[in-house]
Amino acid sequence: MNNFTFYSPTYFVFGKDEENNTGKYVRRFGGTKVLIHFGGGSVVRSGLLDRVKASLEAEGIAWAELGGVKPNPRSGLVYEGIELCRKENVDFILAVGGGSTIDSAKAIAAGVLYDGDFWDYYCGKPVEKALPVATVLTIAAAGSEGSDGSVITKEEGMLKRAASGDVMRPVFSILNPALTQTLPAFQTAAGITDIMAHLFERYFTNTKDVEVTDRVIEGLLMTMIHEAPRVIADPDDYQARANIMWAGMMAHNDCCGVGREQDWASHNIEHELSALYDCAHGAGLAVVFPAWMEYNMEHDVMRFAQVANRVWGCPMDFAHPEVTAKAGITAFRNFLRSIGMPQTLAEVGGKEEDIPYLAHTACYGNGNSGTQGGFVVLQEEDVANIYRLML
Amino acid sequence: MNNFTFYSPTYFVFGKDEENNTGKYVRRFGGTKVLIHFGGGSVVRSGLLDRVKASLEAEGIAWAELGGVKPNPRSGLVYEGIELCRKENVDFILAVGGGSTIDSAKAIAAGVLYDGDFWDYYCGKPVEKALPVATVLTIAAAGSEGSDGSVITKEEGMLKRAASGDVMRPVFSILNPALTQTLPAFQTAAGITDIMAHLFERYFTNTKDVEVTDRVIEGLLMTMIHEAPRVIADPDDYQARANIMWAGMMAHNDCCGVGREQDWASHNIEHELSALYDCAHGAGLAVVFPAWMEYNMEHDVMRFAQVANRVWGCPMDFAHPEVTAKAGITAFRNFLRSIGMPQTLAEVGGKEEDIPYLAHTACYGNGNSGTQGGFVVLQEEDVANIYRLML
Numbered sequence: 001m002n003n004f005t006f007y008s009p010t011y012f013v014f015g016k017d018e019e020n021n022t023g024k025y026v027r028r029f030g031g032t033k034v035l036i037h038f039g040g041g042s043v044v045r046s047g048l049l050d051r052v053k054a055s056l057e058a059e060g061i062a063w064a065e066l067g068g069v070k071p072n073p074r075s076g077l078v079y080e081g082i083e084l085c086r087k088e089n090v091d092f093i094l095a096v097g098g099g100s101t102i103d104s105a106k107a108i109a110a111g112v113l114y115d116g117d118f119w120d121y122y123c124g125k126p127v128e129k130a131l132p133v134a135t136v137l138t139i140a141a142a143g144s145e146g147s148d149g150s151v152i153t154k155e156e157g158m159l160k161r162a163a164s165g166d167v168m169r170p171v172f173s174i175l176n177p178a179l180t181q182t183l184p185a186f187q188t189a190a191g192i193t194d195i196m197a198h199l200f201e202r203y204f205t206n207t208k209d210v211e212v213t214d215r216v217i218e219g220l221l222m223t224m225i226h227e228a229p230r231v232i233a234d235p236d237d238y239q240a241r242a243n244i245m246w247a248g249m250m251a252h253n254d255c256c257g258v259g260r261e262q263d264w265a266s267h268n269i270e271h272e273l274s275a276l277y278d279c280a281h282g283a284g285l286a287v288v289f290p291a292w293m294e295y296n297m298e299h300d301v302m303r304f305a306q307v308a309n310r311v312w313g314c315p316m317d318f319a320h321p322e323v324t325a326k327a328g329i330t331a332f333r334n335f336l337r338s339i340g341m342p343q344t345l346a347e348v349g350g351k352e353e354d355i356p357y358l359a360h361t362a363c364y365g366n367g368n369s370g371t372q373g374g375f376v377v378l379q380e381e382d383v384a385n386i387y388r389l390m391l
Numbered sequence: 392m393n394n395f396t397f398y399s400p401t402y403f404v405f406g407k408d409e410e411n412n413t414g415k416y417v418r419r420f421g422g423t424k425v426l427i428h429f430g431g432g433s434v435v436r437s438g439l440l441d442r443v444k445a446s447l448e449a450e451g452i453a454w455a456e457l458g459g460v461k462p463n464p465r466s467g468l469v470y471e472g473i474e475l476c477r478k479e480n481v482d483f484i485l486a487v488g489g490g491s492t493i494d495s496a497k498a499i500a501a502g503v504l505y506d507g508d509f510w511d512y513y514c515g516k517p518v519e520k521a522l523p524v525a526t527v528l529t530i531a532a533a534g535s536e537g538s539d540g541s542v543i544t545k546e547e548g549m550l551k552r553a554a555s556g557d558v559m560r561p562v563f564s565i566l567n568p569a570l571t572q573t574l575p576a577f578q579t580a581a582g583i584t585d586i587m588a589h590l591f592e593r594y595f596t597n598t599k600d601v602e603v604t605d606r607v608i609e610g611l612l613m614t615m616i617h618e619a620p621r622v623i624a625d626p627d628d629y630q631a632r633a634n635i636m637w638a639g640m641m642a643h644n645d646c647c648g649v650g651r652e653q654d655w656a657s658h659n660i661e662h663e664l665s666a667l668y669d670c671a672h673g674a675g676l677a678v679v680f681p682a683w684m685e686y687n688m689e690h691d692v693m694r695f696a697q698v699a700n701r702v703w704g705c706p707m708d709f710a711h712p713e714v715t716a717k718a719g720i721t722a723f724r725n726f727l728r729s730i731g732m733p734q735t736l737a738e739v740g741g742k743e744e745d746i747p748y749l750a751h752t753a754c755y756g757n758g759n760s761g762t763q764g765g766f767v768v769l770q771e772e773d774v775a776n777i778y779r780l781m782l
Contacts (some may be wrong), residue, residue, distance in 0.1 A: 001406075001630060001633040001634065001637075002406070002407065003405060003406025003407060004405050004406060005402065005403060005404050005405070006402075006403040006405065007400075007401075007402045007403065008400075009397060009398075009399075009400035009402075010398075011396065011397075011398045011400075012395075012396060012397040012398065013396050014395050014649065014650065015392075015393065015394025015395060015399065015650075016394060016396060016397070018394065065764050110545045172490075189506045206629070209630035209631075209633070209634065210634075211614050211617050211618060211634045212610075212611070212614045212618075212634040212638045212641075213637075215610030215611065215613050216607055216641070217612070218610060219606030219609060219610035220603070220606065220607070222606050223602050223603045223606045225601060225604050227603075239392060239599070239600035240600075242392040242600070242650070243392065243600065243601075243602045243603040246392075246603045246604075246649070246650070249604045250607070250646070251604070255641070255646070257635070259405065259406075259633070259637070368699070391471045
């Protein structure tokens, strides 16, 4: 295990109806004038936005509002949000929505207190100051409700980049699983896939002796495998939603990733798909991750056999561990298919002839230095081969 | 799953040599005059105290010091610490030691800012203010480095009581597994038992649909089972120590206990043993917990079978789940014996004729209301029966 620091100071408020306490928590964490940031119409139509506003009103807290966040949130809205906050003397950012809304809120929170262009933070400048951010979460997926990160896309050049910093961790996050019950099955399944990807990206490591985080990751993966079919069969299964929602937070606040190298190649290889074909991030991951696994299995057969045996229940073939390792990847593919996720490049709108472009951009776009990953360092040709495995 | 809040704002600094950064973190978290609180001679003899002081000196931070914390920390030293802090204008409490030292430091931190008797907090008054507390941990066991709780014994009447409050959570905790390498095997094993007890006390619940926390608890238990024999065989196994140390934190910052009822009867039944016979808390738990399990197994055979199968690898007997359930308890007993823990009341100095007194005090002493536990509500006679199972 490597030396590490771990810091997850978010106050989590979990359960039915808790969004009605939003105002109380804004007050507790010092907000006096709030920017409510949200996406499309569903938080309006469902009445959630009104309930949140009522709770602010009950505490006498004023607000401004900015809707319109889209998946793969854009810098344009961030600039707008920063300007609005300055004009309105906002001192607290409240994201009501999913990962995109929260990421956009984090960017605004950091940008308001910065004299320069907020995009600097997404080009490597450490984020050292930000207004407090809080969230009312509406989908279990990105884990941004407990993480220090934010991903924003700049319209010019469609650059998709990440920033992170402890000051961007939400001061509180309200997680009401009932709010996710209205999600379509496809979005629910894409969220589940994203959560599992966050776990696998931490699982595949070259760091030795990480039993404690291995075991916690495996436990969270088994939770997803247990709860996903329940929630796909019955979208109103509150209990299954609740288990998935908490697992989604734990998958990405980094309690599973401490003291070990991580490998985010799959996420980055997927980013090219959602950028070019505008597919759901989770759906793209369902296509990418099994291919990435297949391509890299030989690098550490025993690690793949371990997850196959412990998580997927594949019997260990002691004479041929690669048989077990492969059976685990097949089990993952079957699981993804069973929850309605795509399997091939074509299913997310991809084309074989785009592969050279995709591989090149994955390795050299967005300021990348020519390779991807750390568990196995992938060259452009490797990434192309992984895309080909998705055909 | 029940509604819950979860808040674990401690900044964890984990790994080799990190105690040399203590001063840096005290500065970051606002300390200008520190009380260094510690126990016996080992932190002095090992040079740890000197390294901590050197790191404070390097940051120009002044300190006062108060040693002498004993296992089952006493109120007398807390009063002394409060007085010292006021005299010296201390604004930050640094515990260098294990659970007892940290608990004593938390009591001082709360007491300094309170006009009344700090013991009020241990009689149910909510703790709303405290000086910041930080820790340099020297044993993986109590989990106080990440928890909101503190247990103190009042000399008059030897009352052992707990207080808790978010303001008592350490602002930072430094966890260097190498510092635990000098511990005698018995203390290491007692710490391991305490950690496993913290997990079981959350595991045995009547709350349904808690797959996510079940799975995380099971993962941490399996970590302990994997790492304990390694560290008993080789006390210098840094990696095994590291896995145990992080599992010990996770076992008790309550990330495993959220959204579910917990049952702390075993801890309380043990407290009577360490109070009367002055045995190590972990050793007492090794005697108490299997007996508690045996007595309560019938209340939820499938839950006992689940842990037996998932954690201990006992084959599931579908026709006779109670066979699997019992095999799990036996496996736990065998494990405890294998790491050198006691099995019987006699081994911790207990006597059969004390049982009526022990059972009565467990149920009616320390302000208790006549019963123990929540998974199964135990009357005095039940507690006596559990003590008899330890003969």
